[in-house]
Amino acid sequence: MTPLSEGALSDLKVIEMGTLIAGPFCGQILGDFGADVVKIEDPKTGDPMRQWGRSLPKGLSPWWPVIGRNKRSVGLDLRTPEGRAIAADLIAGADILIENFRPGTMEKWGMDYAALSARNPRLIMARISGFGQTGPYAQRAGYGLIGEAMGGLRHVTGEPDRPPARAGISIGDSLTAMHAFMGITMALHARTRTGRGQVIDAALFESVLAVMENLVTEYDLTGYVRERSGSILPGIAPSNVYPCQGDEVILIGGNGDNVFARLCEVMGRPDLAADPKFVSHAARGTNQAELDQIIAAWTRTWKLADLLALLEEKGIPSGRVFRAPDMLEDPQYQARGAIVETDHPVFGRIKMQNAFPRLSETPGQVRWPGPALGEHTDQVLGELGLSVDKIADLRARGIV
Structure with missing residues (x-):
């Protein structure tokens, strides 16, 4: 196993705020390649991904060990002034902040980029939302399915004689997470020249639109509207x-x-x-x-x-x-180590996809599965300088 210190991003500290898929998947990618990802969660309920999934073996979601992997979990109530103050202190020492709240939430909390970057000019803030931080739709609730529809993917997915279908995964959220990650890496490169961070504004509908090939251009030039075509691409045969x-x-x-x-x-x-x-x-x-x-x-x-x-x-x-x-039995999967095993405190040995893409010198890896809620609260807050007594007081008041 490659030690944490050898990961491509092992010199980076990330604060992950927000829930569900898009923001946490972006954090997962960063963590896979060695970044110290500190996930801030509601201390009472945690990320809903801890309960999501078709089945809950042993009462736990099999989704959480994957999307929560390689992260440290801190329980912190951001609805309280003291919780937000602690979060701001953590962000002040971070390289990257990921948030996927509805636009305006961070501003309401006094944690807009201007305020955060005043303390930490090198901060890179990845903001993930349905429609982006600006425009007439910015304040609308925007889940992945809405972004997939608005970006054009849903209309061309499925059989031509049936209503639009969906992929069997949350592809819109994952595409947005990847675009946010791309933006982070670009901002990190720019920071080496300028010394300053910046904001990445990753919208679900735009992340889907980005992969829609020539759909808009073809309509603009010919008037052709691409439709659902089932298992084929029209004009590409066989x-x-x-x-x-x-x-x-x-x-x-x-x-x-x-x-x-x-x-x-x-x-x-x-x-x-x-x-x-x-x-x-x-x-x-x-x-x-x-x-x-x-x-x-x-x-x-x-x-x-x-x-x-x-x-x-x-x-x-x-x-x-x-x-x-088929994936578990296939020799190409096995030769590449595309599926790995890791230890889980409840499930025992569990299998999941490896970290991709492959880097020859600083590869990613699965170091641990998604942690228990608040498993690292004392550790992370101790690193921030809070005393054992202070952390105990915060816990007694439900802030952590």
């Missing part, structure tokens, strides 16, 4: 999910001319590569449905494992649709 024997399916991506020609040879249909309907990328896109039917009729005669082996041998991009059990 690139789809095809049936195999039984209930199994295979993904095949053969839309490049050379790859398509190899696929035709494997299918025993070299004539398709010269057919005017399929001879070029544009032609295959125009006749996408017909081509998919031809390929599906062929794949349906194969067992998945046999077909995967054949396509791999011929250099044709293909794969299975992975579920969690």
Whole structure:
């Protein structure tokens, strides 16, 4: 295991405020690469992620050990003046502050960037919200699903004859967390030149919009509105999910001319590569449905494992649709250490995804799972200079 001192961000101190996914996932990424992430939570209830999830084995959320990993938990009531004063003292010694409250909350608490940076000019403040810190929608409640819809993702997700669908994960929140993280790294680089921090304003809808490819430009130039297309991208063929024997399916991506020609040879249909309907990328896109039917009729005669082996041998991009059990058994996952185990005080040994991307000299790692609520309160406040008696008094009054 790589010691904390060797992490790429091990010289950084982060204060994480806010709850749920976007802000905490940003903190998780920083913690994965060695930053000292101090998570401030309500001392009575903690982050709702401690209770979220479809199932609660042993009464605990399996989500929290992942999103709370590599962090120190401090219980602190920010609704009290004394709690906010302690938080401000912690922030005064930090490099980065992450918050994802509704815009205006930090200002109401007297913890706006002007006030915080007056004490700590090097502070980088990542502000995560649904619609950003400015504009007519800034004060609206903005969860990930709203950002996904406003950013254009929901409209193009799902089958064309059904209402918009969603991905099976909170992709809008995760994209925003990653954009906030990118902003933090840029601000850190700028700070090496200027000596000053700055504010990162990461909005859910803009983070989704950022990955929407040419959706706006295509409409602007041609009037075309991209619609739901199920398992395909219109005009990109063949690139789809095809049936195999039984209930199994295979993904095949053969839309490049050379790859398509190899696929035709494997299918025993070299004539398709010269057919005017399929001879070029544009032609295959125009006749996408017909081509998919031809390929599906062929794949349906194969067992998945046999077909995967054949396509791999011929250099044709293909794969299975992975579920969690597949990930745990797959040799590529195993060789890369993509899934790791860590000790949990209640669950015992638990598995979760590793830290990504991989750095050759200062890799990230999972050092510990999400901690118990307030597990590090005494430690962190002691580092701040508060005495044992003072911390005991704060605890008696429900502030920590």
